[in-house]
Amino acid sequence: MLKTTTRKYEEIFVTHLSNGSEVSLPVHTITGERSGPVLGLSAVVHGDEIIGSEILRRVYDRLDEAELAGSVKIMPVANPLAFESMTRNTPLDMNNMNRIFPGSAGGWVTEQISHKIATEFLDTIDAYIDIHSGGAQPVVDYVYIQNDEELSRAFNFPVLYRPKTLYEGTTVTYTVEKDIPSVTVEVGGGPNFEKDIERGVEGIFNCMRKLNMLDGEVTPPPEQKVMTEIQIIRPKQGGLMIPEYDYSAVGTVIEGNQVLSRTYNPRTFEEVEVIKAPFEKNLVILMRGSFQKVNPGDYGFMLGNMDTRELD
Incomplete structure (x- = not known):
């Protein structure tokens, strides 16, 4: 029944x-x-x-x-x-x-x-x-x-x-x-x-x-990268952040220590911080991809080190 x-x-x-x-x-x-x-x-x-x-x-x-x-x-x-x-x-x-x-x-x-x-x-x-x-x-x-x-x-x-x-x-x-x-x-x-x-x-x-909760074939995964090293970058200075890349950069690799964003003081217009990618090959996992306000300690970027990823 x-x-x-x-x-x-x-x-x-x-x-x-x-x-x-x-x-x-x-x-x-x-x-x-x-x-x-x-x-x-x-x-x-x-x-x-x-x-x-x-x-x-x-x-x-x-x-x-x-x-x-x-x-x-x-x-x-x-x-x-x-x-x-x-x-x-x-x-x-x-x-x-x-x-x-x-x-x-x-x-x-x-x-x-x-x-x-x-x-x-x-x-x-x-x-x-x-x-x-x-x-x-x-x-x-x-x-x-x-x-x-x-x-x-x-x-x-x-x-x-x-x-x-x-x-x-x-x-x-x-x-x-x-x-x-x-x-x-x-x-x-x-x-x-x-x-x-x-x-x-x-x-x-x-x-x-x-989990066999639904019938049908399990869709095979795309090519997957397994990261073992991810660096979280938090702004040290608050202000208005202008990113060098938009949200389409998520999932892509940025080569070298490129500039990720610049932050300036909205009152004095002084540039107070430049954030750069930390690795030679940086997989973009999290990012701020539009002009916005940031506070010190916010999540800014998460970059994976492609040189330490797991290899098949």
Whole structure:
């Protein structure tokens, strides 16, 4: 006998704000007609990384329960307080939620949110994909290799990153510790191009085929570069930044120590900083590709060293 096909929406209650309004976490559950694993999908762990919410909305709209084996749990807004303020960190306590998992039921509000995500969402799934982006300004493009390389490769992005150590306190360090196959995706940001949204949707569907949750052949990946060394460049000086390259440079290689951007003081017009590429062969992974304001310490660029990439 076939399982009952369902779509269910619920909200996981976390707490009340001082004004009396609730803080809750939205979860859509789609249950297929055949048995299979439970896949968790989340986005907006950082509040300024909104592209993931649209990617998950399109997955929700296009997924056919009649073709689905198992179930999919979708959390499109994992940090509603940071989402409201369009900030990376939660404005009430300024914590970065993706550094404090599994949180605490009696901690800061960000810890309370992450505790609920860990215990009532992540603890209920068999595989996991977490969608991140460059944020409100930079654009980024790569997939982490965590504890399931084939699943990470199945997202079919051209650049993968095998870090020597994982960030502590992320959603994925929590799921990896529980042996849940996990993928962290970094896509889009800034303009949030349509092509990046669609690549995210197709990546999820291809991973679902890889997990045997959907029928059909797994689309083979394009030629993929596995990076082992990525340098994050943060501006030391704030001001108005003029980049030397636009967003089309993401995924390309810049030869030599070329100038990436120039920053000037908007009051005095003085040039206060010139940022140059650090390697001989620089794979552009994250960048600011339009004229914009920067503060010291912002994410400016992420460049991969092509000379230390893994070779097939």
